[in-house]
Amino acid sequence: MSAKKTYEILAEAFHQEQVETCFALLGDANMNWATALAGLGCDFVYVRHEHCAVAAAMAYARSRNTVGVSTVTCGPGLTQVMTALPAAVRAHIPLVVFAGESPLKNHWYNQELEQAPFVKACGADYHALHHPDRMLRQIRDAFVQAQEEMRPVVLGVPFDLQNLDWKGDSKLPAPSRDVLPKMRPMPPHPEDVADMAAVIAEKRKVIVMAGLGALRSEGATEACKALAERCGGLLATTLPVRGMFHDDPFNLSIAGGFSSDVTRECFAEADMVIAVGASLANHNSYNGTLYPNAEVLRIDTAPTTLTQGRITAHRHLRGDAGMSVRALVEALGPRDANAPSWRSPELADRIRTSPADGSVHAQEQGLLDPRDVAIALDAALPKTWEAVNSSGHCSYFFAQMPDRPVENFLTIREFGAIGNGTSFAMGVAAAKPGKPVVMFDGDGSLLMHIQELETMKRHGMKVLICVMNDGAYGSEIHKLRSEGLTDEGAVFGRPDFAAIARGFGLQGETVTDLDTLPDLARRFEASSGPAIWDFHVSDQILSPLMQRAHPK
Template sequence: MKVYEAMAEAFVAEGATTVYGMMGDANMHWMNAMAERGVELLEARHEGSGLAMADGWARGAGKVGVATTTSGPGVTQLATSLVCASRARTPMVLFCGESARGDLTATQYLDQQKFAEGVECEFVHVLTATKAQDAVRRAFWLARTKSRPVMVSAPFDVQLEEFDGAPFYLTSTELVDAAPRIPDPARIREAAAIIEESKRVVVLIGRGARTADAGDQVVELAELTRALVATTLQVKNWLRDRTPYYAGISGLYGTQAAHELLQEADCVIAVGASLNQFTTEHGYLYPAARMIQLDHADQVVTGTGQPVDCYVRGDARASLDRLLEVLRNNPTRSEGFHDEDIAARLREADTLRESFHREEGRLDPREVVLALDELMPQELPLVLGSGHQVDFGTMLFTRPREIVSNYGMFGAIGQAPLITMGWSLGRGRQPTVVIEGDASFIMHLAEFDTAVRYGWPVLIVVMNDEALGAEFHKSAAHGLRPELSAIPSPDLGAIALAMGGSGATVRTMADLQQAVGRYLANPGPTVIDVRISREVLSVPYRRLHFAEDV
């Protein structure tokens, strides 16, 4: 058995069923071996796109994603997608071919270890035939324990050697302790004491709480402490329908009512949330609150530059269960945030009170988002991209559907449609919608062919202002020439049809309703090119650039 075959067997043993990427000289033997073992190979049009799809697959499936590329230029093409996956803490293993050992004059030679370090990727080198399967096991162990991408760099000459390693393969899962991390009882008591002394509590939930499926515990905690429930951007709308005291996003994208109420908090219980500068709005939102943080990661300072008052290290559900055991035995507390006036303020917080902008041939992006929220069934997952246009969706989508936000993951445009393609397949070809801008979508337009080729049921709604929207509005705010960021756009609906998918270009609300209806009736690769006005500025930009309190 050759090394590339032994490595393929190790990948399969680790659970690899789907591989995204592109074939080249230095990975084609391994890809053939994977195909012979029943693994699905999905060829993208760009190496970085394939990796972003694997990122989405891993997020959707809740498993380690797998991608591949050839040596040298194939590896460098991964750069942006690798940083995005690392910032998103996505567990992935990448099989990357490499030039023959010691051949520094090879056309595709690259110091792939230095490259991996520069793009925040773990690195495992396959330097001998004997240790080839050990390298695969270590890569999957790192991906599972550190929750980040890992590059397995395999020189081409080593791949073609005879494998002379161990006769059996021990998977990384047998080396990972999956038992829940139990919190320190003293820390639980300390947290409970702080809560008992508090009058205005906020339970702030992040991705860790949702991943742990701790919704019931969060709702009970909020009821016991008479707390508001706020979220990080990554779990927007989660539990919205479970409590009348749902304050929504904590941070720049929060409502005016949320900003006012969160500043009154004297205690924050953060569950699976990092308390970074975006969530705390650099300390603006919780100026007088004591902070309790429940998380399994190592403790770090918050976005205010200070440590929390009480750090409880443990899995979210285990920590909440033990905290609730203590709190249930305590007397009833003060009313806290739970009164009808506050509930009414929160119910009205998302209501848009401004008139829609009217412009011939272009729609108000706020009206588009509100209509999409109603038109799309609640079970349809939503992926939000980057750029100015996504601000509207981030604030105005309010139905409690599953949302994947790519915002803040390195600030890279163009990734969200690729993540959506992988997410859909990771969820068993579940129809999924992504909201993205025109510059972002066109950046990886070739990958719509990939979606068509494999028949992925993704709906790409392009909020098309024919500009680099963020730069357009920032230029205007800084007294620069916004027209320099305006880029004419082709008819993206027609292009989607020409590529074999479905498509429509929308200039009226009736057009939008019909286009969404056609997709829902027969989900398949679809682009809806929605022409939106540049005259409407999002709430976050109004706050940042014009100091408007909206």
């Protein structure tokens, strides 16, 4: 029997980490390893661009609450992921990327690159696997590091070493799941709870705002609802967890640049914001201007004073989100029936019925209002479908779907890069096979990785792409116009996405009548593959975020 190759043993080390899906684009430095891992039962999604392999792994990791795994080849294969790596770093998503390396034995190799500085400049970490005696442990340690630091780790393995017969010890080290600390949730200190409860009791207009830390904490959703009710206050979330309180009548939904008109009004009146497991980033607080009159209490397992250059909170309570909020509710005690309350049937009705953006814009003949498109899609598409929001100007409109539960709505936009929608949709489709996925995107973003339509078709992914087609880079034209400059460098005309879809073997529709959406949704649900719905929208309608940031 011939000896195993090194790449086979390395594949076994990944297999031991219970890697179920890997997103890949093959080349000399990773194809043998990937073939071996696939042979061990790992599902592979073979994409058409390296960036999409890493970006899809991001969405998969967030959807499955696991480590995302992807692979690209060395040199130019790795440089293609320069946008995806910092995006994963900013979003705190654990990834392990098998990147290969150029062969050590060659005096010259045209794809050679100093890969470590490149990767580290993106905020990820890099490990060169150059010695067989250390390789297996380095792989395990990469999975540990990715989970402890919540960021990507890239592994570089020269492909001439991969192809050597394995002569080291074939016994695999204990997997990451056996060495990671098993930590119970951290309770808050009783004295801190008492102090914070006394402060909260004096407030009259409280907003409980939850972030990813609350979503990941057992029982925190219901605890936050109970705290808001106890205070006679309201609920809100950061953008990544919009929909966490989708069934509560006093849910203001998104706090930050994407806030609705009513949400902004309420935050302006608030005298206390209780941030539960939220990072209080600039976008979330709208650069510190969203709640100018509120005292901020931050609940976190590792509270910090400064976030993105700002002092974000006046008070801190260290502890697990769910445990801390439940402790506050208990410390506050039963609510006095005569205590003043911000809640009222009238406010609940305003939250439910008021449009997210009430600004008035002139109607353009033959073009749709993007706000109407988002409202119609929200009404026509089942709430059980998985939803994915991309970035760009259109992402504001698509975010205004507060009744969709957070478990079925993915938003990753911490790096602000467009072009990720198709990748994120593929990641969600792989994470939740068999479920329809609807991806909301803009025309400029979709065109950046239009080749992945073929990937979706080949892998049988049931992805519906809804594209707001304004024939331009939406954010850029509004910024240029606000500066009094020509927008011709950002205007490109409206591609026929329905025809493009059919060219890839997908369904394609140009939607001009929003009343047809329920029937189109039923037809898509009964179909077996991906589709594009193309909405020609007016480029004269600015999102409120753009209106405030770039007034004419």
